[in-house]
Amino acid sequence: MGRRCVHVAWILAAAMTAALLLVPASRAQVQFSVQIGPPPACPYGYFPDPPYDCAPYGYYGPEWFPGGIFIGAGPWFHGPAHFHGPVDNHFDPHHGYHGPFPHRGEHDHWDHGHWAGHPHGEFHGNETRDGHGHTEHGGHPH
Numbered sequence: 001m002g003r004r005c006v007h008v009a010w011i012l013a014a015a016m017t018a019a020l021l022l023v024p025a026s027r028a029q030v031q032f033s034v035q036i037g038p039p040p041a042c043p044y045g046y047f048p049d050p051p052y053d054c055a056p057y058g059y060y061g062p063e064w065f066p067g068g069i070f071i072g073a074g075p076w077f078h079g080p081a082h083f084h085g086p087v088d089n090h091f092d093p094h095h096g097y098h099g100p101f102p103h104r105g106e107h108d109h110w111d112h113g114h115w116a117g118h119p120h121g122e123f124h125g126n127e128t129r130d131g132h133g134h135t136e137h138g139g140h141p142h
Contacts, residue, residue, distance in 0.1 A: 039076035043108035047092070048074035048133030054102045061086035061125045068108075077131030084136055086125025 040046040042054035045064060052074060063085035064071055071079035079085075089095045128136040 036075050039072055041105050042070075043102050043106045045070045046073060048077075048129075048131075053093075054104055054106075056091045056097070056099060056101050058088055058123070059091035061088075061123045071131065073131055074133060079131050083131050084128050085131075086123070087127050087129050088123070088125050089127045 040052050040054060044057045045055045045060045046052045047055055047059075060070070063083075064073075064079075071077065071083070077083075091097050091099070130136065
């Protein structure tokens with residue numbers, strides 16, 4: 001009787017193995033999304049790359065603030081499709097700027113069509129960038 005049980009066990013194991021081999025393999029589908037949340041609340045805009053720190057006054061030119069509202073940068077850019085605007089990279093920490101930075105939640109000093117103390121005519125940008133932070137050289141983003 002012992003041999004018969006062993007023989008039945010082998011038949012059952014072989015049947016289960018065959019059944020598993022005949023079952024079609026299912027493919028796992030992976031889906032993920034990235035939620036970036038709201039844009040940083042910065043008085044003079046924010047830098048277009050992580051950690052999206054607040055940009056100091058003077059980094060972005062007036063084209064970035066139609067009607068006094070920042071059109072965004074990086075993942076929150078909501079300006080025109082082929083937008084290109086001037087920046088002054090002297091105020092960029094990647095270019096050696098070590099001066100003060102505004103804090104998130106601070107209020108700007110927008111006053112009747114210009115930043116208080118600096119009418120638009122005084123802005124001197126030295127670089128042109130698209131809304132995602134790409135620098136333009138000769139009219140082409142880099």
